Amino acid sequence: IRETTRLPARVKWPNDVLVEGRKVVGILAEAAPGAEWVVVGVGINANVPEEALPRTPGHPAASLQALLGHPVDRGALIRALLRRLDRGYELLRSAGVRAVLMRWREVADTLGREVRIETPAGPVAGLAYDVDETGALLVRCDDGTVRTVTAGDLRVRER
Template sequence: MNETRHRVLAALADGPVSGPALADELAVSRSAVWKHVEALREAGFEIDSGDDGYTLSAVPEFGGPAVEYGLDAPFTVEYHDSVPSTNARARDLAADGAGDVVVLADEQTGGRGRLDRDWHSPSGGIWCSVLVRPDVPMADAPVFTLAAAVAATRAAREAGVDASIKWPNDVLVDGADGERKLVGILTEMEGEADRVSWVVVGVGVNANVDPADLPAEAEPTSLSAELGEPVDRRTFTQRFLELFDDLRTDPDAVLDEWREYSGTLGREVRVETPDGEVVGEAVDVAFPGALVVETDDGRVTVSAGDCDHLRPV
């Protein structure tokens, strides 16, 4: 959404504003004001016209302009009703030099997860990829996965779902029938050893979807299934982005909050790594995102792998 339309919405939020007053405030013609108002209406904003002028009466439930409206974070949102992969689209934008862009979709038709697994993303979820250009070395980039996990977990808890983080990239809900996956995260990056060029953090939130419509092997749940009613996707997306924006420049806070929300620490775990299996108690997370496991042979720091929770300690 362009800057002028942001300013139109900001003016309308304060009450009825006449066309001439808007034209003066924005330094544009009355015809241009009308065109911007009509474009906002086409985007789903309900703008009434009365004797006192224009009034914003309702904001669309979801979409790029809806998420940008009132968002307290410096992101531009590119929205798609359906897209093969938000991460792939974000990579294309990165190649064009973009930054601080969120690719958001109602549905993904060709998403991918870790280890190149299919990621089924039906309508009703929150499927987004955040493109940032941090000034950090490549070795530090995994901290952005942790930041996204913390942001998603906090947003879920604020929405009323008692979520926790499973290392390295999932957010789960613990129920009577075991752990259920609520959020998946896939981070991609490009750069050289001493500097990241860009990072794309792909986040899939099972929002208002039926868990039966998701792959059974993921043992999924959704926000709506946990709450018993649909969640406000616009509010949830905004909150996630605002939290992520706060955390992306504060790695110390990321690790502290990750520990607080972790469902992995204190658990007996089995981690499949490229060098073999590591079994023991998960005791800590080390910057920029490695899991520290206490094994029978001593402590092992695992940078990457598939983690299974075995039993509480």
């Protein structure tokens, strides 16, 4: 998104890309235990008119077209995405998961924010301060404990 549009895209844990706090990309990845492959799906709100965007409370969406004021070249967007995926894969192969996580932290919108996450085991609230080597979010809860969250619906808490 940054490369193609110059918009200030940030990553919301675990799998969204935001611009100005609004979701423009959703990513899903699936791998079987022990598999040497991952299936990745990427949905990009490219040239979606503002009125056609979903209106989900607490999860505002945007399209690149609406943010830029003009349509985006979807071919250029896909080419840039594939280049970034290739670079990320090469970084993972050559330098390992720590290097990938370091890069993720540089663009993370979630870290340093007060969050509330609805998890299957119940809500977790506190300061999102890091991710571990599996990509799980580390949250310092209001009671001082640290929780490791692997999945859930995250919302930034207003102060």
